[in-house]
Amino acid sequence: MLPVHERLAELWVLRNCRGLTESEKTDMEHCLAVNASFCRELAHLKNLSLLASMTEDSDWQHDICSRIEKLSRV
Template sequence: MPILPVHERLAELWVIRSRRPLTEAEEKDLEHCLALNASYCRQLAHLKNLSLLAAMTNDTEWQHEICRQIEKMTR
C-alpha cells in the first residue's frame, strides 16, 4: 500500500505530539488527517468486498473493473 501525503502528515504530527503538545491548528490538522485516512480505508474495504462478491458470482468483467479501481487507489 502506498504512503499517501495524509499518512506522512499523520506520522509527522505523531512525532511532534511525542515531543510537545500539539497546537490548536495541529490538532485540527490531525483530526482532518484521521478523517481522510478513515475514508480511504472504508473506500478500499468496500471495493475489496465488492471484488469478493464479483468473484463469488463469477462476474469476471465486474471483478476486473473493481480490481482496476483498487489498483488506482493503492499505487
C-alpha cells in the first residue's frame, strides 16, 4: 500500500464526518491522481506480462513480473 492510499482513506473518513477543507480537497485530488497513475501502470505491466506469456518470451515475462513485484511492494 502506498502512503497516498492511507491518506486517501483518512480523507474519506473525514469527508464522511464533516466537510473537507480546501486544503484537504486538494490533497484528495492529488491522492486520486497518484492512485490512478499507480493503477494504470500496474494494469499496463499486467497486460505486458500476458503478452509475454502468449508469445512465450519467458525472459521478458520474468523482467515484467519483477517490475510488477517492485511496484506492488511499495
